[in-house]
Amino acid sequence: MNAQLAPSPVTGTAPPALPLRSHLDWLESEAIHILREVAGECANPVLLFSGGKDSTVLLRLAEKAFRPGRFPFPLLHIDTGHNFDEVIAFRDARAAELGERLLVRLVEDSMGRGTVRPHKETDSRNAAQSVTLLEAIEEFGFDAAIGGARRDEEKARAKERVFSFRDEFGQWDPKNQRPELWNLYNTRVHKGEHMRVFPISNWTELDVWQYIEREGIAVPSIYFSHRRPVIRRSGLLVPVTRLTPPDEGETVEEMAVRFRTVGDISCTCPVESTAATTAEIIAETVLTTVTERGATRMDDQTSDASMERRKKEGYF
Amino acid sequence: MSVMGEIQRNSTHAGDDLGVLRFITAGSVDDGKSTLIGRLLHDTKTILEDQLAAVKRASRRRGHEEIDLSLLTDGLEAEREQGITIDVAYRYFATPRRKFIIADTPGHEQYTRNMVTGASTADVAIILIDARKGVLTQTRRHTCIAHLLGVRHIVVAINKMDLVDHAQPVFDRIRADFLALAGGLGIPDLRFIPMSALRGDMVVERGLVAREQRLDWYAGETLLQVLEGINIADESDALPARFPVQLVVRPGTSTDFRGYAGRLESGVLRVGEEVVALPSGRRTTIKEIALLDRQLPLAVAGDSVTLVLADEIDLSRGDVIATAATPPRAARSIDARICWLAAEAPNAAGRFVLKHTSRSVRARLARINDRIDINSFERQPTPAALAMNDIAHATLNLAKPIFVDPYASNRITGAFILIDEATNQTVAAGMIEA
Ligand SMILES: Nc1nc2c(ncn2[C@@H]2O[C@H](COP(=O)(O)OP(=O)(O)O)[C@@H](O)[C@H]2O)c(=O)[nH]1
Numbered sequence: 001m002n003a004q005l006a007p008s009p010v011t012g013t014a015p016p017a018l019p020l021r022s023h024l025d026w027l028e029s030e031a032i033h034i035l036r037e038v039a040g041e042c043a044n045p046v047l048l049f050s051g052g053k054d055s056t057v058l059l060r061l062a063e064k065a066f067r068p069g070r071f072p073f074p075l076l077h078i079d080t081g082h083n084f085d086e087v088i089a090f091r092d093a094r095a096a097e098l099g100e101r102l103l104v105r106l107v108e109d110s111m112g113r114g115t116v117r118p119h120k121e122t123d124s125r126n127a128a129q130s131v132t133l134l135e136a137i138e139e140f141g142f143d144a145a146i147g148g149a150r151r152d153e154e155k156a157r158a159k160e161r162v163f164s165f166r167d168e169f170g171q172w173d174p175k176n177q178r179p180e181l182w183n184l185y186n187t188r189v190h191k192g193e194h195m196r197v198f199p200i201s202n203w204t205e206l207d208v209w210q211y212i213e214r215e216g217i218a219v220p221s222i223y224f225s226h227r228r229p230v231i232r233r234s235g236l237l238v239p240v241t242r243l244t245p246p247d248e249g250e251t252v253e254e255m256a257v258r259f260r261t262v263g264d265i266s267c268t269c270p271v272e273s274t275a276a277t278t279a280e281i282i283a284e285t286v287l288t289t290v291t292e293r294g295a296t297r298m299d300d301q302t303s304d305a306s307m308e309r310r311k312k313e314g315y316f
Numbered sequence: 317m318s319v320m321g322e323i324q325r326n327s328t329h330a331g332d333d334l335g336v337l338r339f340i341t342a343g344s345v346d347d348g349k350s351t352l353i354g355r356l357l358h359d360t361k362t363i364l365e366d367q368l369a370a371v372k373r374a375s376r377r378r379g380h381e382e383i384d385l386s387l388l389t390d391g392l393e394a395e396r397e398q399g400i401t402i403d404v405a406y407r408y409f410a411t412p413r414r415k416f417i418i419a420d421t422p423g424h425e426q427y428t429r430n431m432v433t434g435a436s437t438a439d440v441a442i443i444l445i446d447a448r449k450g451v452l453t454q455t456r457r458h459t460c461i462a463h464l465l466g467v468r469h470i471v472v473a474i475n476k477m478d479l480v481d482h483a484q485p486v487f488d489r490i491r492a493d494f495l496a497l498a499g500g501l502g503i504p505d506l507r508f509i510p511m512s513a514l515r516g517d518m519v520v521e522r523g524l525v526a527r528e529q530r531l532d533w534y535a536g537e538t539l540l541q542v543l544e545g546i547n548i549a550d551e552s553d554a555l556p557a558r559f560p561v562q563l564v565v566r567p568g569t570s571t572d573f574r575g576y577a578g579r580l581e582s583g584v585l586r587v588g589e590e591v592v593a594l595p596s597g598r599r600t601t602i603k604e605i606a607l608l609d610r611q612l613p614l615a616v617a618g619d620s621v622t623l624v625l626a627d628e629i630d631l632s633r634g635d636v637i638a639t640a641a642t643p644p645r646a647a648r649s650i651d652a653r654i655c656w657l658a659a660e661a662p663n664a665a666g667r668f669v670l671k672h673t674s675r676s677v678r679a680r681l682a683r684i685n686d687r688i689d690i691n692s693f694e695r696q697p698t699p700a701a702l703a704m705n706d707i708a709h710a711t712l713n714l715a716k717p718i719f720v721d722p723y724a725s726n727r728i729t730g731a732f733i734l735i736d737e738a739t740n741q742t743v744a745a746g747m748i749e750a
Contacts, residue, residue, distance in 0.1 A: 022333040023415035032620035033579045036562040068567040158405040178742045181436040188740040
């Protein structure tokens with residue numbers, strides 16, 4: 001029966017003392033392999049660097065992939081103008097320290113061109129970012145944009161490919177993605193189309209913090225516990241900023257908090273925390289009961305499918 | 317000095333972190349696959365309150381009193397509308413010993429290609445069987461696909477034991493039926509676990525049945541214990557070394573450093589070891605194994621590193637550094653099993669790019685030899701054309717050589733994809749036989 005099936009491979013005996021690869025070794029090796037595939041196959045890639053923890057981890061992985069050479073791509077930040085100052089300072093310092101080229105494109109400029117029209121100044125600019133990003137991709141003719149998104153962040157990302165194809169309008173079509181087998185990535189695009197590439201697709205929030213701890217990676221100070229005036233609003237802690245002032249009758253409290261993500265200040269909330277070190281953040285992450293987005297993003301609560309809809313329109 | 321001491325890995329849980337295990341779940345519709353995945357995530361405390369709350373809301377909307385764990389893994393709008401899973405999704409959970417990546421593939425008839433995709437990277441396949449229905453045609457198909465894709469560990473999860481009174485004879489009969497169909501495949505590691513995904517029996521915990529003493533006849537491990545215990549590292553470390561070059565690292569004029577960046581896809585490489593560079597066939601030794609600022613004494617399968625060789629050899633992306641004594645074969649023509657992934661049949665005049673490790677070459681589909689019936693796994697006469705989900709034997713001619721091993725002995729250097737040059741679509745997955 002089934003004589004045509006190949007016999008199973010013979011297992012030799014490996015020397016028993018070989019080291020085991022920890023899960024971080026595994027994830028790191030996979031991400032380095034992906035970054036090198038981008039460098040080997042894409043003509044004009046770019047790495048999206050916001051100063052956040054995920055893209056900061058990407059920079060560390062890029063050092064491991066390409067040093068002592070230079071990065072085969074520039075860094076690009078799509079700046080919403082709604083930033084935490086600490087993050088922008090960190091972004092600039094980190095790029096300078098690495099000696100790599102940092103490009104910045106502003107959502108403000110898209111507003112000037114009329115391609116982004118917010119209803120009011122305080123609206124979240126997370127969605128508008130996609131417009132500015134697509135404009136930057138067109139301006140520089142990038143054929144691949146490397147980002148720090150993870151599949152565990154949100155349901156709609158669970159099926160995202162490592163190399164995710166975008167058509168000439170920057171759209172993602174969940175029903176028409178290229179199958180991804182083994183570690184063989186199809187990176188080919190026609191002119192005007194591009195790839196989004198996610199080297200840390202398989203990482204979770206906990207993996208990211210464990211890697212930051214293991215590698216001793218610096219991240220912006222607002223990831224660690226600090227005192228900050230906040231307002232309690234529908235289960236979230238809303239930081240008091242120029243864009244999110246207290247409404248009438250709301251009480252401002254000063255609390256020990258940290259941020260789990262550092263996005264647009266108009267919609268990114270901290271969590272109550274005393275974690276002052278990476279190790280303490282890891283301990284909290286192990287015990288946390290709410291997802292990263294659930295705890296911190298006002299815009300994602302609106303609808304189950306809000307992320308999927310935004311991704312189809314070109315959101316990262 | 318022990319090898320462990322020499323290598324100084326930066327492990328966070330030094331010693332007891334078994335790395336990553338990837339597995340796929342396969343079953344027919346309604347066998348309980350989504351419930352099982354939901355159960356694994358739930359009982360390993362992967363599901364957080366806000367996700368759980370969303371699932372509770374969704375369960376209520378559908379008129380369920382109890383929380384329906386299968387809704388946890390419901391992904392995209394499109395499939396929510398259709399009520400079926402239409403693509404491969406990846407889920408994650410971790411225990412203190414190991415991180416797990418689940419490739420969640422649909423059980424629906426047409427989706428062989430999704431299972432092939434998910435199985436291509438899986439170390440383990442969990443084949444679900446509904447205890448009331450027993451072994452079905454799909455069971456055979458799923459097992460054959462997993463085996464074809466080189467998945468060495470197969471766990472047969474006999475689910476819904478609560479609906480058959482936890483009866484041992486039911487379990488024994490299904491096991492015998494399964495062995496009758498798969499016994500000839502030569503699966504190296506095959507296990508059977510009775511369970512109830514719905515109640516959480518024998519998944520992560522032994523479950524309620526333990527207290528009720530209803531599955532006392534089963535003394536084996538729970539599913540999670542099995543998954544935590546499977547050893548995969550030795551399998552790829554024991555093979556000859558294969559290091560496809562991804563990039564040449566040459567920082568410029570100030571230094572004569574010339575490194576070859578890539579991932580060791582199989583085997584072990586040590587500093588001082590003799591290797592052969594292909595296609596040139598020149599032999600040299602490994603001078604350095606570097607990872608950023610660290611110099612390593614050796615690399616094991618899966619490590620992304622940069623190699624420095626003792627002699628100056630001209631190597632570029634797509635070339636291979638391999639164990640000198642047992643190099644891969646240089647092939648301009650290959651016989652392979654291919655799974656057709658595209659909606660359109662192959663165009664006889666079509667031009668393809670074959671991607672194999674870090675090398676891409678032009679390819680022609682010279683001959684389709686015969687099709688394999690994926691239910692019986694028997695060869696059928698040559699089909700008029702290949703359709704999506706077909707598996708066939710084919711001969712391909714290549715514009716330049718690639719350096720291959722049979723897929724049955726090496727899942728990386730034996731694998732390729734075919735890309736249609738006109739559309740850029742990935743149209744086939746290939747496993748090299750010779
Ligand atoms: N009684 C019982 N029902 C189960 C079990 N596992 C799943 N089910 C039910 O079987 C049905 C199909 O399960 P689902 O997980 O959606 O199946 P899938 O199509 O394979 O993903 C649902 O109604 C589940 O509640 C089990 O172990 N025992």
